[in-house]
Amino acid sequence: MSQVLHTPPPTATPGPHADDAAALAAQYGLTVSGARPSLPAYVRQLWARRHFITAFATAKLTAQYSQAKLGQVWQVMTPLLNAAVYYFIFGVLLGTSHGVADFIPFLVTGVFIWTFTQSSIMAGTRAISGSLGLVRALHFPRAALPVSYALQQLQQLLFSMAALVVILLCFGVPVAASWLLAVPILTLQFIFNAGVAMVMARMGAKTPDIAQLMPFLLRTWMYVSGVMWSIDKMLKHSSVPHWVEIALASNPAAVYIDLMRFALIDSFHAHQLPHHVWALAIGWALVAGVGGFIYFWKAEETYGRG
Template identity: 85%
Template sequence: MSQVLDTPSSAPPPPAPVLPDDDPAALAARHGLTVSGARPTLSAYVRQLWARRHFITAFATAKLTAQYSQAKLGQVWQVATPLLNAAVYYFIFGVLMGTSRGVPDYVPFLVTGVFVWTFTQSSIMAGTRAISGSLGLVRALHFPRAALPVSYALQQLQQLLFSMAALFVILLCFGVPVGVSWLLAVPALALQFVFNAGVAMIVARLGARTPDIAQLMPFLLRTWMYVSGVMWSIDRVLAGHPDLPRIVLLALRCNPAAVYIDLMRFALIDSFHASQLPHHVWALAVGWALLAGVGGFIYFWKAEETYGRG
């Protein structure tokens, strides 16, 4: 008789059956695992963003340095671009259309408006591509995505501060004296930055889902500029048209872009008087900053876990 020797099998044992309560969520909770990219609580999100404040500053500075790195004049374009825009607007609106009539210190009035408006315009335009234009960074690293639109708004603030030297020279050349009121430019710019960052976060979320927003935004911003008193005095136009509907009057006077532009004019130009400002102008400036800043931040945070997917 032949004997058959039983040898141990090298095949792995069959997997243990998965119990009904061993679903993926239960296993993850048992081993302390969390969903990658999950939205944190609002307070935790604020702490994460503050912890990366140095990254936000460095990212904004690097973007500003690289913006004109390919141009021969380099950083000169930071000042030249708004000045050239102001020159074009002066010829079209101040000379051809006569909006300079009755406006004291029209050149400082116009240049201040152009510089302040450019800050808002550039912040919003950069915000539309904050997520969609940085998908590689969003998908590769884990960080609060709000850092991107905030850094783009900070980049535009840095550019404005760099350009303010040219604005001060223009004011002095046209006889505008240095005054204590110039210090009011600091809180006005701080409130405008909060407003710009909030709107940038709103359009960043919209642009992340619908990239076509970036193509539509220049038309919306151009329309907004024309009704914001950049090239003309809202106060004089309203005084010359007392029959305008009240809703139009309120829309022009409470327009957030016009509020921040007029605050800067009031701070820097001595011929721009408080009577030309809307009532409770500082309350309007603070209100718009809180509405856009806080509201935009919450609106952006609610879609945190969707950025970079799809």
């Protein structure tokens, strides 16, 4: 009768412990692929890509109207045509020009400054979802995309500002030292726009359909921001609650529009500005700029996946 010998199965050789693997990776400078860097490191990476951000924004601006026969002229013509339509509807048909001195400079300034914010946010909404090929092919801080789109809109606004100066002079608005205030105003507005663009870029990356909703939200925001009408004049004899007046005058789009009107149009006086207007402008820029940047950074490792 044969005896069956039961031998224990061979024991697999244990691999290196997880701690040993981590130590080995650290020894050779290996990191997790796609891991989110720390916030200070992310800021440094973004600053190191500043030349790419500028070049990307300029290239996008140049290509925007490359197929049009008039080319870059549309950078000025588009907001001017919008202003002409708004003047006919609101200034002529609805009579919002009554009681507003220098209404055409008032209107064109509002349209140009509003368009800067509107276009930055719309472009930011599609910054990630519309650039998936670039996001998946190259390693770079993804915040460079919404920031570059906001910079592109700033470059386009500067073209429009040249036309705005001509309009101001044609309607008798004198050159004044206050025009220099346009520089800090546009700087604060750019920071605000870039921050909101980063918020929308993260939301648009997760839910691309939000880009279809944004035109309706932005149009509503435009109507309550005093682009085509004077908040101060329209609400002076109205029966709306006082907090509504404060909310309308203090919303960020209205703040930057009114500040630019104050800087450029001599008939737009300080009493038409909301109280603590510069504090509001700085506060909105910091809240949107810093908050939007941190909100976008927290999802850095998720962009381009799925």
